[in-house]
Amino acid sequence: MTGRTPTEPTGPSPAGDVFRPRWVIGWMIVAGISLIALAVAWFTGARVELLGALGGAAALAVTVAVHHLVVTQDAGERKVARPDTRDVDLPAYVERRHLLGGGAVAVVLGLAALFGLRRFAPSPPSGSAWSAGAPLVTVNGDRVVPGDVPLGGVVTVWPEGFEGTERAAVMLLRLREDPEPPTLLEGVVDDTLVGYSRLCTHAGCAVALFRDIDQALFCPCHQATFDARRGAQPTAGPASIPLPQLPLGLADEGHLIATGDLTARPGPVGGRPER
Amino acid sequence: MTSPIAVLAEVLDRRIGRRASPPSVWPTGFGALISHAAIAAFLILTVTGIMLGLVYRPSTAPVVYEGASELYDGQTLPAAFATIIRISEDMPGGLLLRRLHVAAAHLFMIAMVAHLLRTLFTGAFRRPRLATHVVGVGLMLVALGFTYTGELLPFGLVAGSSLRIAESVMYALPFVGEQLAALLFDGELPSDRFLTIAWLGHVWLLPPAFVALLGGHLWLVHRRRPALERRPDIDVERAAVGRPLWPDAIARFTLLTTGITGLLLVSSALVPWADLEFEGPFLTAEATNSVHPPWPLFFLTGGLRIVPAIDLIVFGVRITNVLVAGVVLPGLLVGGVILYPFVERLVLKDDAEHHTLDHPLDVPFRAGFVTALTTFAVVLSLGAGVDVVSFWFDVPVESVVATFQVLMIVLPVTLGYAATAASRRRVRGREEVLQ
Numbered sequence: 001m002t003g004r005t006p007t008e009p010t011g012p013s014p015a016g017d018v019f020r021p022r023w024v025i026g027w028m029i030v031a032g033i034s035l036i037a038l039a040v041a042w043f044t045g046a047r048v049e050l051l052g053a054l055g056g057a058a059a060l061a062v063t064v065a066v067h068h069l070v071v072t073q074d075a076g077e078r079k080v081a082r083p084d085t086r087d088v089d090l091p092a093y094v095e096r097r098h099l100l101g102g103g104a105v106a107v108v109l110g111l112a113a114l115f116g117l118r119r120f121a122p123s124p125p126s127g128s129a130w131s132a133g134a135p136l137v138t139v140n141g142d143r144v145v146p147g148d149v150p151l152g153g154v155v156t157v158w159p160e161g162f163e164g165t166e167r168a169a170v171m172l173l174r175l176r177e178d179p180e181p182p183t184l185l186e187g188v189v190d191d192t193l194v195g196y197s198r199l200c201t202h203a204g205c206a207v208a209l210f211r212d213i214d215q216a217l218f219c220p221c222h223q224a225t226f227d228a229r230r231g232a233q234p235t236a237g238p239a240s241i242p243l244p245q246l247p248l249g250l251a252d253e254g255h256l257i258a259t260g261d262l263t264a265r266p267g268p269v270g271g272r273p274e275r
Numbered sequence: 276m277t278s279p280i281a282v283l284a285e286v287l288d289r290r291i292g293r294r295a296s297p298p299s300v301w302p303t304g305f306g307a308l309i310s311h312a313a314i315a316a317f318l319i320l321t322v323t324g325i326m327l328g329l330v331y332r333p334s335t336a337p338v339v340y341e342g343a344s345e346l347y348d349g350q351t352l353p354a355a356f357a358t359i360i361r362i363s364e365d366m367p368g369g370l371l372l373r374r375l376h377v378a379a380a381h382l383f384m385i386a387m388v389a390h391l392l393r394t395l396f397t398g399a400f401r402r403p404r405l406a407t408h409v410v411g412v413g414l415m416l417v418a419l420g421f422t423y424t425g426e427l428l429p430f431g432l433v434a435g436s437s438l439r440i441a442e443s444v445m446y447a448l449p450f451v452g453e454q455l456a457a458l459l460f461d462g463e464l465p466s467d468r469f470l471t472i473a474w475l476g477h478v479w480l481l482p483p484a485f486v487a488l489l490g491g492h493l494w495l496v497h498r499r500r501p502a503l504e505r506r507p508d509i510d511v512e513r514a515a516v517g518r519p520l521w522p523d524a525i526a527r528f529t530l531l532t533t534g535i536t537g538l539l540l541v542s543s544a545l546v547p548w549a550d551l552e553f554e555g556p557f558l559t560a561e562a563t564n565s566v567h568p569p570w571p572l573f574f575l576t577g578g579l580r581i582v583p584a585i586d587l588i589v590f591g592v593r594i595t596n597v598l599v600a601g602v603v604l605p606g607l608l609v610g611g612v613i614l615y616p617f618v619e620r621l622v623l624k625d626d627a628e629h630h631t632l633d634h635p636l637d638v639p640f641r642a643g644f645v646t647a648l649t650t651f652a653v654v655l656s657l658g659a660g661v662d663v664v665s666f667w668f669d670v671p672v673e674s675v676v677a678t679f680q681v682l683m684i685v686l687p688v689t690l691g692y693a694a695t696a697a698s699r700r701r702v703r704g705r706e707e708v709l710q
């Protein structure tokens with residue numbers, strides 16, 4: 001029989017590990033004192049460093065004491081014959097028919113659940129809170145005029161009345177160069193001001209970063225990159241479809257409004273073939 | 276008249292102690308300590324969790340925080356985040372409890388992963404321990420549920436992103452994804468719904484599930500007797516060796532628990548495990564420059580990062596990166612772990628019972644398969660750091676992603692092959708010695 005030597009020999013511990021009650025009691029006293037100190041420190045609102053040190057000291061003192069007990073009181077390993085393998089409490093041998101039966105029940109239940117889900121569960125909203133004529137406002141509800149967005153800047157906006165909601169969040173960008181198709185050019189104001197949904201089409205994070213050098217929108221969650229000049233088409237990373245665009249227009253009073261809903265449902269692409 | 280303590284000791288001794296029948300035999304060596312450490316960490320998590328749960332409020336309603344935190348005094352915060360700040364800054368010992376909870380969570384997951392790897396590499400899952408293995412994988416999944424929901428509870432800056440990512444994975448499922456996602460995630464953020472679900476799971480559903488599964492796992496371990504490493508003095512196929520649960524194994528477990536508690540407490544005094552003030556509360560449509568989940572979930576986010584952008588429509592099903600990385604790859608990993616024992620039985624045509632923990636290189640097929648599976652999981656997990664690697668080495672993130680795409684395939688194959696070869700060599704060497 002090969003194999004390495006067991007970590008511990010069978011039988012009681014070798015002589016020499018004499019039980020010393022004083023040692024155990026001493027360390028338990030240390031633990032008790034630390035615990036009392038911990039309680040006092042806790043109620044006087046001491047710093048976390050002190051509390052951690054005192055608690056740690058108490059637990060480690062107990063550890064030393066228990067270790068001595070374990071080492072000196074050890075009765076050694078015991079050896080028992082392996083029991084009858086056909087265990088009566090739970091069949092060690094799962095029969096094929098059990099598996100098949102269980103599988104069949106699972107399939108039936110699963111199909112019923114699927115059907116119920118498709119039949120009764122709500123469907124997700126198809127559009128967003130944007131509609132033609134909705135004024136663009138900041139999170140505080142202030143209407144936005146084109147001059148509010150500096151070159152290379154990003155302003156997050158919402159339709160008036162929906163400030164701070166997640167699916168309707170749109171970022172306004174001031175591009176360095178004029179956008180090109182497939183950007184919806186009728187939806188661009190001032191030649192360089194475009195609006196895209198803030199929700200990543202990959203998995204729905206906030207596309208939080210705008211890289212001025214290559215006019216790229218960048219999602220910090222899994223590094224999807226979108227070309228802001230070309231309709232926010234994905235250029236790198238895991239996203240496969242562009243960010244929906246918000247068609248922009250100017251109201252007579254000079255503030256920005258939407259001229260329609262987002263070009264697609266905001267957020268992740270989902271598993272349905274049509275979108 | 277005997278004292279109640281003596282009676283209790285007597286009962287324990289007869290039930291699970293030195294005079295129990297059938298005899299109580301528990302392994303106490305180093306390998307067993309790995310799994311015992313997971314249980315010890317779970318105990319610490321339970322105690323700290325109950326204390327934290329008394330104060331925590333799963334609500335996103337805006338409240339004005341007034342207290343010791345200079346950063347947030349007088350600010351309007353979501354109630355959940357405000358209670359976290361209150362626990363950390365205003366309650367005595369609160370920060371220590373939060374740090375201890377997080378530190379114990381790290382240890383918990385490390386021990387669980389180590390225990391799983393040990394089981395797979397040593398063949399501990401073979402008959403009659405197949406059920407033990409399946410229950411064990413269930414424990415692992417519950418633990419991952421703890422990790423995900425636990426990350427959401429403080430409602431920090433990226434909580435919205437974590438939620439949306441989970442929603443998008445569900446949404447990517449064919450046929451029912453939309454309905455399922457609408458059912459669970461319907462509504463706009465900030466909304467209490469998600470937080471309530473996460474809190475229900477983390478505090479009320481997952482702990483009993485874990486305890487129940489753990490009970491089943493331990494009961495099976497007890498009934499089947501431990502599988503043991505080969506040793507010169509005993510034929511472990513015929514005999515089991517160990518210590519009775521009471522008092523020997525429990526004394527050792529107590530030793531381990533107090534030791535771990537002490538070390539974690541000291542580490543919590545020194546390391547800011549859970550100080551998230553600087554991350555800030557959830558803000559709609561905002562994210563930090565780099566968004567990362569806790570490490571046990573890296574394999575999911577890594578897949579989302581390194582699987583290429585896909586958009587295929589096959590038989591009315593839209594296949595996207597999210598479906599592959601969020602459903603298919605994790606499914607393969609978990610399925611591989613659960614089903615491997617059954618595959619091995621078929622491949623090796625070995626249906627017999629085994630009570631020996633093999634050397635990891637004893638069985639070429641196993642060595643290769645488990646190495647490949649582990650490597651795949653590790654590469655996926657490391658893929659979560661493509662942005663960090665790109666930042667450190669100043670290479671464009673696209674090149675890092677491309678490298679990982681290659682590694683994801685090449686490394687598991689090469690290392691798996693290497694392990695098989697090494698294992699063959701070892702087996703042949705042993706046969707020569709025997710002849």
Ligand code: FES
Pocket residue numbers: 200201202203204205219220221222223224237238239579
């Ligand atoms: S959510 Fe934006 S890249 Fe994944």
